[in-house]
Amino acid sequence: xxxxxxxxxxxxxxxxxxxxxxxxxxxxxxxxxxxxxxxxxxxxxxxxxxxxxxxxxxxxxxxxxxxxxxxxxxxxxxxxxxxxxxxxxxxxxxxxxxxxxxxxxxxxxxxxxxxxxxxxxxxxxxxxxxxxxxxxxxxxxxxxxxxxxxxxxxxxxxxxxxxxxxxxxxxxxxxxxxxxxxxxxxxxxxxxxxxxxxxxxxxxxxxxxxxxxxxxxxxxxxxxxxxxxxxxxxxxxxxxxxxxxxxxxxxxxxxx
Numbered sequence: 001x002x003x004x005x006x007x008x009x010x011x012x013x014x015x016x017x018x019x020x021x022x023x024x025x026x027x028x029x030x031x032x033x034x035x036x037x038x039x040x041x042x043x044x045x046x047x048x049x050x051x052x053x054x055x056x057x058x059x060x061x062x063x064x065x066x067x068x069x070x071x072x073x074x075x076x077x078x079x080x081x082x083x084x085x086x087x088x089x090x091x092x093x094x095x096x097x098x099x100x101x102x103x104x105x106x107x108x109x110x111x112x113x114x115x116x117x118x119x120x121x122x123x124x125x126x127x128x129x130x131x132x133x134x135x136x137x138x139x140x141x142x143x144x145x146x147x148x149x150x151x152x153x154x155x156x157x158x159x160x161x162x163x164x165x166x167x168x169x170x171x172x173x174x175x176x177x178x179x180x181x182x183x184x185x186x187x188x189x190x191x192x193x194x195x196x197x198x199x200x201x202x203x204x205x206x207x208x209x210x211x212x213x214x215x216x217x218x219x220x221x222x223x224x225x226x227x228x229x230x231x232x233x234x235x236x237x238x239x240x241x242x243x244x245x246x247x248x249x250x251x252x253x254x255x256x
Contacts, residue, residue: 003039005210006031010039012174012185014049014058017217021055028177028215030239076106078208078232078256083107085256086170086206086230090114094167097196098126100151100189101172103206105129112136120164122157122192124150146188153188161195169200171226173207175216178245181223183216190218202227209234212242223249230254 006029013028014020025036040056043049049056082103087110090096096111098104100123108129111119115135121127127140143157171193174184182205184190197203203226212234223246233255234240247253 005208006035007039007043009175009210009214010036011043011048011058013216014043014056015185019052019055019057023054025055028175030213079103079106080109081256082206082208082230082232084110085254086204087111087114089204089228089230089254090117090168090170092116094118095165096120097161097164097166097169097200098122099170099172099193099196100126100149101174103208104170104172107170107206120166122152122196124152143192146186149186149189151186151189151192153186153192157192158195161192161199164199166200167202169196169203171196171203171205173205173211173220175211175214176205176207176223176242176246177213177215178223178242180215180219182220182226184218184220185216187218190220193220197221197225204228204230206230208232209239209243212239223251226251228252228254230256232256 009029010025013025022033022036026033040049040051044051048059050059079102083106086107092114093116095118098108098119098121105125108126111117112133118137119130120139120141122141124145130136130138141152141157142160143152144154146153173182176182205226209232229246229251234243243253
């Protein structure tokens with residue numbers, strides 16, 4: 001895993017738990033305690049976390065978090081490949097629910113080529129990418145815009161999901177692990193994804209390989225509760241092991 005991606009995951013794990021131990025970080029990230037300590041020292045130097053005995057606590061509030069903007073450039077080329085491959089799985093005329101997250105937004109740019117489509121979006125960034133595209137009927141799923149992420153969450157989003165049915169849910173994910181399954185760093189985002197999974201004939205997960213072998217804070221679903229994963233080939237280690245577990249659960253895996 002690239003250092004920038006690992007630092008991002010470390011920071012999101014700390015923020016998701018408020019306080020987290022060194023051992024838990026090492027377990028969730030599949031790295032050594034020495035690596036965890038070094039990464040926390042770097043994040044502390046940036047004023048993002050505070051090292052405490054045996055672990056770390058978050059210093060920044062979600063509203064101060066760069067969030068989506070900070071993550072968007074990381075693995076950008078990989079996310080574009082994943083997005084293009086996932087878009088190729090969509091048939092013209094379908095009704096699509098598109099999740100929030102950097103990979104989902106990268107995917108949004110490829111959906112216009114599959115028009116005509118009806119696309120409901122769960123993020124303001126995705127809405128901006130698809131607005132006024134020929135052949136795209138755009139639905140914005142309402143709700144509250146989560147600071148730093150601009151994902152749409154809350155009662156209004158869940159209520160709107162209950163009123164609609166989709167051919168396919170294109171779901172992004174923060175982490176996936178054999179024990180916890182698909183998981184997210186925000187409980188609000190996890191709740192929206194849980195509802196969305198129940199409102200589509202098919203679910204395709206889009207995620208780069210840095211998410212493999214990682215456990216986030218809030219469980220979304222078990223491994224077998226999605227149909228397909230589009231990702232890039234992970235490096236040997238926990239990511240490859242998790243990919244094998246996903247296949248064993250009956251999920252179709254497409255590597256790009």
